Amino acid sequence: MSVRIVTDSSCDLPDDAVVEHGIRVVPLSIRFGDDEFIDREELSTSEFWARCAQQDTLPETAAPAPGQFESVYRELHADGATGIVVVSLSGALSATMQSAELAARSVADEIPVRVVDSRTVSLGVGTIVLACARAAADGAALDDVEQLARELAERTRVFGALDTLENLKKGGRIGNARALLATALAIKPIIEVIDGQVEQGGKQRTRSKALKFLVDKVAAEQGRMTDLAVLHADCSDVDQFVEMLQPHYDGEIVIGEIGPVIGTHAGRGTIGVAFAVPE
Numbered sequence: 001m002s003v004r005i006v007t008d009s010s011c012d013l014p015d016d017a018v019v020e021h022g023i024r025v026v027p028l029s030i031r032f033g034d035d036e037f038i039d040r041e042e043l044s045t046s047e048f049w050a051r052c053a054q055q056d057t058l059p060e061t062a063a064p065a066p067g068q069f070e071s072v073y074r075e076l077h078a079d080g081a082t083g084i085v086v087v088s089l090s091g092a093l094s095a096t097m098q099s100a101e102l103a104a105r106s107v108a109d110e111i112p113v114r115v116v117d118s119r120t121v122s123l124g125v126g127t128i129v130l131a132c133a134r135a136a137a138d139g140a141a142l143d144d145v146e147q148l149a150r151e152l153a154e155r156t157r158v159f160g161a162l163d164t165l166e167n168l169k170k171g172g173r174i175g176n177a178r179a180l181l182a183t184a185l186a187i188k189p190i191i192e193v194i195d196g197q198v199e200q201g202g203k204q205r206t207r208s209k210a211l212k213f214l215v216d217k218v219a220a221e222q223g224r225m226t227d228l229a230v231l232h233a234d235c236s237d238v239d240q241f242v243e244m245l246q247p248h249y250d251g252e253i254v255i256g257e258i259g260p261v262i263g264t265h266a267g268r269g270t271i272g273v274a275f276a277v278p279e
Contacts, residue, residue, distance in 0.1 A: 011087075164267045
């Protein structure tokens with residue numbers, strides 16, 4: 001049985017990981033005024049940040065149409081896939097999962113497609129996708145890969161340190177992190193993704209203290225966690241941050257750039273970690 005993995009471009013996985021593991025990525029779209037771009041295909045991450053610097057308003061992001069997912073499902077079926085697991089951006093934040101589900105129903109007579117809500121964002125999604133792709137490559141059955149995705153959705157943690165809350169405020173995706181706004185000028189906000197929503201995760205006075213806060217989160221799970229990843233939005237200090245994390249994790253640390261889908265709301269300078277903890 002050949003199980004293939006599909007996700008969306010919010011996963012922020014590096015291109016080499018996507019290619020190496022045969023992952024199919026369905027892109028969202030980004031609109032700056034009247035200009036619309038396909039994420040990562042027509043607009044690179046660096047081009048996105050360059051455009052943001054020139055804009056007074058936030059761009060808008062849109063979920064893929066069901067037909068985009070359906071085309072990928074049919075291509076994979078034609079390529080020999082006997083089952084597909086889709087790991088989507090948090091259903092609480094986007095209609096992407098709904099599109100994936102509608103498309104799954106359209107091909108139900110041809111190939112089984114299981115759609116799993118990651119309940120997270122960025123490389124939180126990406127690390128789940130990678131784990132599923134590795135399991136599928138090792139010959140895991142469709143039910144087992146789906147179950148792995150659902151378990152990891154429960155166990156994956158994402159923390160981020162923001163340079164500003166302005167993007168979250170403008171984009172309306174701030175959830176219960178509103179309490180940070182009153183003192184945002186004096187702090188570096190920490191956010192945490194809980195049950196697919198952006199929540200307040202703390203606050204630090206300086207960037208260096210914010211980075212240490214994230215390192216401490218990782219250190220607290222040392223020897224227990226798996227699938228550590230670093231996500232960043234055009235950050236010059238990402239290499240330094242990875243060095244700070246390395247003493248606390250023996251495995252490979254995946255590093256991915258926060259793209260337009262999440263970057264629109266998180267803002268430039270955001271840096272964070274994603275990892276899975278035991279049940």
